[in-house]
Amino acid sequence: MPPFDSIICVGQTTWEGDFQKAVVQLMCELSVRRRVLYVDYQHTAKDLIMGALGRQKNVPVRSMLRLENPLTTRQGKEGSTVHVWQPPVMLPINFLPPALHDKLLRVNAGRLIAGLRRVMHEIDFKNPLIINGMHPVLGLAMLGKLNEAGTIYYCFDEITIAKWMSKHGGRFEPEYMKRVNGVITTSEALRQSKAISQPNTFCVKNGVDFPLFSQVRQLIEQKAPSPLSDPKRPVVGYLGTADDRVNIDIVEHCVRTMPDVTFQFIGEIKEPAITQRLGTFPNVLFTPPHQPANLPPLLAGLSATMIPFVCNAHTYTIYPLKINEYLAGGLPVVSTPFSILNDFAGIIELADTPDAFADALRHALTDNAPDRIQARVDMARANSWAHRADEFEAIFEKLAVA
Template sequence: MVQGKDIILISNQMLDDRYWTSKQYITMELIKNNRVLYVEANYSFGKLCSGMMGKKWPVVPFGRLQDVTDNLYVLTPYPRLPYRNHFQWIGWLNQKLLLAKIRRAAKKLNFERPILWTFLHQTADLIGKLDESVAIYHCVDDWPERFVINKMGRRSIIKVDESAILEKSDLVISVSPRLLVDYEILKAKYRFIENGVDLNSFSIKDTSPQIPIDMNQISKPIIGFVGSIGDWIDLDLYKHLLFSFPNYSFVMIGLNERQKEIAQINQHPNFYYLGLKPQGKVVDYIQHFDVCLMPFNHSRIAEGLLPQKMFQYFAMGKPVVSTDSSPLKPFKKMLYLAENTEQFVTNIQHALEEDHNKMIDRIEFVKQYSWANRIKLYNNAIKEILN
């Protein structure tokens, strides 16, 4: 077990984001035995202005260093210059500014030979400049594809940046076997480690749970989805399901990145978009789902997904119907995988009729994917690199 270490974890999220991902969960596990400096997302000046105008980006006291709890310190960097993924020199300058801020924070905290653990593809210039004992790049997304789809960068620039951090890192962790396939990575430093699940939060706590207020009037059965509604979600499939099951209720919860399309689908009488829910409340909604969905399309991003939500669904024993893809095939005994729209429809019906024992099987199966067990795998990989 790696313990008694100082760790600088560079995230692309604020620590108190409404919906937690691997960064926050990993941090909470690491601080049990180590000191962690959690470096929050440094939003651009453009997003800062949007926040001031009441948009979705928060306005926070940039530049602060907080002592949050035992072993956990949070650094909120100053806003970065925009267009970092469009022009190499802007990305380089942003890294210089971020490096200076992290150095000051690490010095103030008396960090010694820290582990540098970054989730950002554009942080290669930090490696070797923080007196780190080991540098880890934790890849959780197909950044060249994601940023281009969202019109947030040029593929060539992003791939140059990611190539640089893959070369400089001592350890590379990928959450899906389909990520990073375009790069040559030394096998000795590459580890495929799936996402995990917080078994304490995502569990069946009550056999008769209270129904959230905004689900009070939604009739059963409820077919639910939780997660970001991005370009990798097959909304045409969703429309087909709405017509195929007019007496079923379809609920979506999460960050809506396709507002116009969701607004149109929301006209259907059996569709309910309930917005983005706080982290601690998500489980209350999943508990009332009869079937959980992962309705992905066949885009490059979707084909590489091995999502955290799947493990959360499993932890609550829920039957899951998903579009088929190679990263999901190892879980086919726990999932209902569909190769086409017709099979997706059939699988929803099968999921509603399944035996109760399958719920128990999923709950037992997913225990190996607890964040505590993920940390053991990270620890083993780090020790191998350090040795």
């Protein structure tokens, strides 16, 4: 493939949001080295109507209607910038049966391609590398349509299990992987799975915004109190979306047998059973999502952290963002052995039963020796997004697209 100096990233994630997003963090880092255009979430006509009626939050109604410029510039890293473009309104097709879905997909893809060509001309993007963030359905329809130098499929979840893409994504992904130049996954389990279809498959694990989350350690050392925690009680925290991946049996056992400890969930609760079963306990605290920049003071109020995921085929493919976010603050981590976590041997504790998890948390609450704290921070620093961007660049060279 020919050389390139620009990247167009197309995915299923909005640029803005209440949590750290792997693809957004990565594009910020890569923008230091390359020009980057990020194609924002492809909102549908249904989203537009719900947003205009005030029934759906964070829908960019004005830019979707082209009442304001859909192309904006956002801050990257080290003074760099990223172009972010809001696509035109898409038809809602994900719920449709295959034949009708595939027919209308051509309409959506055509609108997106036409809009992208105009933007590419405006900002002088020629022969870009396309990085497709977990959208093989749209990606297959776009192949070869943007005079691209090459295409990389960035896979961070098992699409056949993920509810939001399984219906059609599972049909499109195998063929898409065969036709792209390479696949980059975020876990070793995913790499092993996707390599069956595409031999040029590599693993670059999720990173951490180390400058942001290392502030947690600084706040702890300054003994700055968390605004939502009681300094007299130890707090075990969970950061991020709490959904059906959480093993509620394990958490409920810990909450019930550790009444002297507060358990704090920071983020959106998507699994109703979590609030139904845990909300009655006086030592459980639910804190709504916060913008990433506002997270360090909250995490500074934690004594230990947890990743109590169920162990199944879906979680086996996960490399969670939160693990390095915890470690960057020097916080102890207790996790179930839901995936391949060999990188963290000796750094985090693993426990697979309710009793073992509670025991591990008790130990974690006392695991605060300076050398242990430093080992956690050093691990997170080595896993920063800046280092992950280096790994991406190395793969570009292997694929002869640099």
